[in-house]
Amino acid sequence: MSERKSSSNGRSRSAQSAPVMGRRGGPGSHLMGPKQRAKDVRGTVLRLWGYLRNQGWALFSILILVVISSAVGLLEPYLMGKAIDDFILKGDMPGLGRIALLMLSVYVVGALVSWLQAYLMAATAQTTVRDIRNDLFAKLQTLSLRFFDQHAHGELMSRLTNDVENISNVLNEGLTQLMSSTLSIVGVAIVMFLINVRLAIVSMITLPLMMFLSQWIAKHTRQGFREQQEALGDLNGIIEETITGEHVVKAYVREQAVIQEFDATNLKLRKASSRAQILAGTLGPIGNFVNNTGLAIVAGAGGWMAVQGLGTVGTIASFINYARQFSMPLNQIANLYNTIQSALAGAERVFEILDEVPELIDAPDAMPLEKVRGDVVFDDVCFGYKSDVPVLKHVTLHAESGQTIALVGPTGAGKTTIVNLLTRFYDIDNGTISVDGIDIRHLKLADLRRKLGIVLQDTYLFADTVLENIRYGRLDATDEEVIAAAKLANADQFIHRLPEGYQTELSERAGNISQGQRQLLAIARAILADPGILILDEATSSVDTRTEKHIQEAMLRLMEGRTSFVIAHRLSTIRDADDILVINNGEIVERGTHEDLLAQRGFYEHLYMSQFKGQYPVELAHVSEEQFAAIAG
Numbered sequence: 001m002s003e004r005k006s007s008s009n010g011r012s013r014s015a016q017s018a019p020v021m022g023r024r025g026g027p028g029s030h031l032m033g034p035k036q037r038a039k040d041v042r043g044t045v046l047r048l049w050g051y052l053r054n055q056g057w058a059l060f061s062i063l064i065l066v067v068i069s070s071a072v073g074l075l076e077p078y079l080m081g082k083a084i085d086d087f088i089l090k091g092d093m094p095g096l097g098r099i100a101l102l103m104l105s106v107y108v109v110g111a112l113v114s115w116l117q118a119y120l121m122a123a124t125a126q127t128t129v130r131d132i133r134n135d136l137f138a139k140l141q142t143l144s145l146r147f148f149d150q151h152a153h154g155e156l157m158s159r160l161t162n163d164v165e166n167i168s169n170v171l172n173e174g175l176t177q178l179m180s181s182t183l184s185i186v187g188v189a190i191v192m193f194l195i196n197v198r199l200a201i202v203s204m205i206t207l208p209l210m211m212f213l214s215q216w217i218a219k220h221t222r223q224g225f226r227e228q229q230e231a232l233g234d235l236n237g238i239i240e241e242t243i244t245g246e247h248v249v250k251a252y253v254r255e256q257a258v259i260q261e262f263d264a265t266n267l268k269l270r271k272a273s274s275r276a277q278i279l280a281g282t283l284g285p286i287g288n289f290v291n292n293t294g295l296a297i298v299a300g301a302g303g304w305m306a307v308q309g310l311g312t313v314g315t316i317a318s319f320i321n322y323a324r325q326f327s328m329p330l331n332q333i334a335n336l337y338n339t340i341q342s343a344l345a346g347a348e349r350v351f352e353i354l355d356e357v358p359e360l361i362d363a364p365d366a367m368p369l370e371k372v373r374g375d376v377v378f379d380d381v382c383f384g385y386k387s388d389v390p391v392l393k394h395v396t397l398h399a400e401s402g403q404t405i406a407l408v409g410p411t412g413a414g415k416t417t418i419v420n421l422l423t424r425f426y427d428i429d430n431g432t433i434s435v436d437g438i439d440i441r442h443l444k445l446a447d448l449r450r451k452l453g454i455v456l457q458d459t460y461l462f463a464d465t466v467l468e469n470i471r472y473g474r475l476d477a478t479d480e481e482v483i484a485a486a487k488l489a490n491a492d493q494f495i496h497r498l499p500e501g502y503q504t505e506l507s508e509r510a511g512n513i514s515q516g517q518r519q520l521l522a523i524a525r526a527i528l529a530d531p532g533i534l535i536l537d538e539a540t541s542s543v544d545t546r547t548e549k550h551i552q553e554a555m556l557r558l559m560e561g562r563t564s565f566v567i568a569h570r571l572s573t574i575r576d577a578d579d580i581l582v583i584n585n586g587e588i589v590e591r592g593t594h595e596d597l598l599a600q601r602g603f604y605e606h607l608y609m610s611q612f613k614g615q616y617p618v619e620l621a622h623v624s625e626e627q628f629a630a631i632a633g
Contacts, residue, residue, distance in 0.1 A: 040348075041344055044344050044347050044348050044351065045344070047347070047351055048167070048171075048347055051128045051131055051132055052124070052128055052171070054128070054131065055124045055127055055128060058120055058123065058124045058127075059124060061120055062117055062120050062121055062124065062176060062179075063179065065113050065116055065117040065120070066117060066176060066179045066180050066183060067183060068109075068113050069110060069113045069114055069117060069180060070180060070183040070184050070187050071187070072106055072109055072110040072113065073110065073184060073187075073325060074184075074187050074188065074191055074322075074325075075106055076103065076106060076107070076110075076321075077317075077318045077319075077321035077322050077325065079099060079102060079103050079106065080103070080317060080318060080321060082099060083096060083099045083100070083103070084317055117176055118176065121171075121172065121175060121176045122172055124171075125168060125171035125172040125175070126168070126172070128171055129164060129167060129168040129171065132164055132167065132350065133160065133164055135354060136159070136160055136164070136350055136353060136354060137160065139353055139354050139356065140156070140160075140353070142358045142361075143356055143358055143359070144358065144359040144360045144425065144426065145420075145425045145426065146359055146385070146426060147356065147359070149385075152233070152234070152237035152241075153237065153240055153241070154233070154234075154235075154236040154237030154238065154239060154240030154241060155233035155234060155236060155237045156233075156353075157236055157240060158229070158232055158233035158236040158237075159233065159346075159349050159350055159353060161236075162229065162232055162233075162236070162346065163229060163345075163346030163347070163349050163350050164346065164350060165346075166229075166339075166342045166343045166345070166346035166347075167343050167346055167347050167350070169339055169342075169343065170336075170339045170340055170342075170343035171343075173339065174336045174339050174340060174343075177332055177336060178333065178336060178340075180329070181329030181330075181332045181333050182329070182333075184325060184326075184328075184329045185326060185329045185330065188322050188325045188326045188329075189204075189326065191322055192319065192322050192323070192326065195318065195319055195322070196305075196319060198301075198305075199298060199301060199302055199305070199319050199323075202297060202298055202301050203294060203297075203298045203323045203326060205294060205297065206290045206291065206293060206294035206297075207294075207330075209290055210290050210291070210330055213286055213290070214333070217279060217282065221276055221279050221341045224272065224275045224276030224279060224341075225276045225341045225342045225344075225345040226345040226348065226349075227272040227275075227276070228269065228272040228273045228276050228342070228345070229342075229345050229346055229349055230272075230349075231265065231268045231269035231272045231273075232269055233349075234265050234268070234269075235262070235265050235266060235269050238258070238261060238262050238265055239262075242258050242262070276341075276342075288331055291328075291330055291331055294323070295320070295323055295324060298319070298320060298323040299320055299323075302316040302319055302320055303316070359427070360424060360425075360426075360427060360445060361445075362444050362445055363441060363442055365442065366442060366443060366444045366445075367438065367442055367443055367444065368443075368444055368447050369435070369438075369443050369444065369447035369448055369450075369451055370447075371532070372435065372436060372451040372531075372532025372533060373401040373436050373532070374399070374400075374401040374402060374403075374435075374436075374532050374533050374562060374563030375399070375400055375401050375435070375436050375437065375563070376397075376398070376399040376422065376433075376434070376435055376533065376563060376565075377397070377398050377399075377432075377433070377434045377437075378395050378396055378397045378398075378418070378421075378431070378432075378433050379396055379431050379432045379433075379434070380394050380395075380396055380430065380431040380432075381394070381395045381396070381421065381428050381430070381431035381432070381433060382394060382395075382428065382429050382430040382431055383417060383421060383426065383428045383429050383430075384429060385426070387429075390586060391414050391417050391586050392414050392417055392418065392421075392586045392587075393585075393586045393587050394431075394587070395414075395418065395431075395586075395587070395588055396588070397581060397588065397591075399563050399565070399579070400563070400578075401563055402561055402562065402563060403563055403564075403578040403579065404559060404563075404564045404566060404574075404576070404577045404578050404579075405563075405564065405565050405566070405577065405578065405579050405580075405581060406565075406566045406567075406568060406574035406577035406579070406580040406581065407419075407565060407566065407567045407568075407581050407583060408567075408568060408569075408571060408574065408580060408581070408582055408583070408604065408607065409582055409583035409584050409607075410584060410607075413583040413584050413585060413586065414583050414585075414586040414587075415567045415583055416537060416567060417586075418565070418583075419454075419535045419537060419565055419567065421433060422440075422452070422533075422535070422565070423448075423449060423452055423454065423535070424440055424441075424445060424448060424449070427441065435448070435451075435533070450529075450531075451531055451532040451533060452531050452532075452533050452534075452535060453473075453526035453529050453530075453531030453533070453534045453535065453558070453562075454526070454534075454535045454537070455519070455522045455523055455526050455534075455535070455536050455537065455555075455558075456522070456537045457537050459515075459518040459519055459521070459522040461506055461518055461521060461522075462506070463505070463506060463507060464505070464506060465502065465503050465504060465505055465506070466495055466498065466501075466502050466503070466504050466506065466521065467479065467482055467502040467503060469506060469521055469525065470482045470485060470486060470491075470521060470524045470525050470528060471528070472525055473485070473524075473525035473526060473527070473528035473529035474528050474529050474530070477528055479502075481528065482502070482524075482528060483502065485524045485525075485527040485528040486502075486521075486524045488524070488527050488554065488557050488558075489520050489521075489523040489524035489527055489554040489557075489558070490520055490550040490551070490553055490554045491517070491520035491521055491523070491524045491554075494517055494520070498513075516550070516551065519551050520550065520551060520554060523551065523554045523555060523558055524554075526558055527554075527557070527558050531562065532562060532563070533562065533563045533564075533565075534558060534559055534562045534563070534564040534565070535564075535565045535567075536555060536559075536564065536565070536566045536567065536568075537567045571594075571607065571608050574594070575594045576594075577593070577594070578593070579591060579592070579593070580592060580593065580594060580597055580604065582597065582602075582603050582604045582607075584603060589602075589603050590602050590603055590604050
């Protein structure tokens with residue numbers, strides 16, 4: 001798809017290619033940049049809650065367990081104080097034994113409740129994260145090719161994996177801790193005021209300082225974690241594209257170049273992560289210092305009160321334990337900020353994709369497309385991948401049902417763009433495209449694309465069996481139908497030579513079979529889909545002559561009775577086309593049959609002659625065009 005330009009530096013990007021450099025896309029890539037969206041923490045939390053509340057009963061159960069756990073935690077210091085005042089100081093050993101057993105029972109109940117709470121929270125968190133992943137992946141399926149042209153694939157993968165995993169971590173580990181800590185703070189504060197108002201007020205002295213530090217650090221770490229996630233996305237983009245394009249890296253001896261690029265991005269990630277983690281990491285030690293200072297003040301004041309007879313030793317001991325319990329949740333919440341801020345940054349990036357508006361959607365009055373005759377009309381079509389760079393200019397063509405239309409011209413002329421518009425991968429800027437007299441914008445997208453069969457130059461096959469790759473054309477096809485399609489595509493013979501025949505597992509991008517074999521499987525897949533309109537984009541450009549013959553035979557079977565659009569650089573493959581459209585600079589400059597176009601002695605004849613002269617001996621290079629045409633037939 002050489003016409004499609006998407007990167008800001010002018011390099012061509014194709015969804016079917018294996019790029020190595022230039023991941024940060026062009027126009028529109030800023031849509032996900034940090035400058036375009038205000039960081040809405042409240043909105044992000046509310047949206048996460050929208051997912052969580054679907055687990056209503058589980059959350060209610062967790063809340064009950066957290067309340068029980070917090071109550072158990074409040075009971076422990078009280079029992080300790082009772083043990084000191086009522087049994088230890090009075091030397092009542094039997095009573096001390098009874099209260100010790102009671103305290104042991106309380107600890108066991110607390111442990112069981114904590115385990116059950118963790119179990120339910122893990123299930124709830126993973127169900128919630130599953131829903132987020134499903135929605136994110138489903139949303140990606142609704143977005144147009146333009147979106148994927150403008151965003152690095154590895155960066156999008158990072159949102160599906162790393163960012164969602166950060167959300168998972170905070171839900172799985174932090175949510176119950178946050179709930180428990182909050183309840184503990186409230187409960188302990190109430191108990192402390194009930195025990196001794198003066199000591200309770202003393203214990204609250206350091207609370208405003210702790211809240212101020214937490215808010216200040218959180219404000220400065222959130223942006224740091226967002227930068228960390230973006231740098232991680234860039235790094236994933238380099239990894240994904242370098243591995244995908246490893247053969248190009250090695251062919252051009254660019255190992256050191258990609259290592260340097262990786263090192264530079266890795267350094268950027270290290271710096272962003274260090275800034276975020278170091279700043280967030282300071283909150284824990286500072287919080288411990290502030291809280292321990294407050295605990296020392298409480299212990300000193302309590303000791304003085306005990307000496308003055310203003311409280312019993314057990315009461316003061318209980319209060320000190322409560323003061324420690326009051327400071328412990330504050331420390332836990334402070335330490336959670338690291339995870340929470342990272343999760344919020346990840347959630348914002350996930351919700352940015354969920355908020356993307358699909359460029360191509362069905363119109364409210366979109367009509368179904370049951371059967372296709374194959375009558376295709378382009379009427380004064382204009383289009384550009386960028387608004388200021390036209391690719392097609394006033395293109396008009398008519399393909400009647402069953403006709404074969406060939407599209408020829410130099411690279412970048414607009415051939416692939418024509419079929420991209422017919423498949424409605426992009427919407428036109430002006431004009432109309434109709435199938436059987438109906439504007440394709442008024443047809444349901446899924447119905448339109450089901451009626452189109454596409455065989456591309458760079459065939460994409462999945463890491464699955466040969467059988468399932470062919471079945472991708474029609475998922476409800478039987479094994480017998482798949483094998484029949486393979487036979488029609490001349491693929492059955494080579495498939496039987498594979499180690500496990502139709503059950504042979506293909507590697508990533510089908511690297512364990514040849515280019516020609518991949519093309520035959522793509523043709524078999526298209527035959528199985530039984531499309532009404534066929535698109536063949538350079539389907540034989542990368543194979544040897546013998547394989548090309550097999551592919552052409554399969555293509556002829558596939559094209560029989562169907563309207564076909566054939567893009568070809570090898571002009572010998574389209575000599576029998578009903579109509580040949582010669583495209584240059586986005587315009588149809590010539591049209592007609594092979595013989596008509598040669599007789600015009602124009603652009604097509606120049607392409608034809610320049611291509612075929614290279615196939616004959618040097619001594620024929622200087623014969624006249626009339627003589628050469630007679631020789632070439």
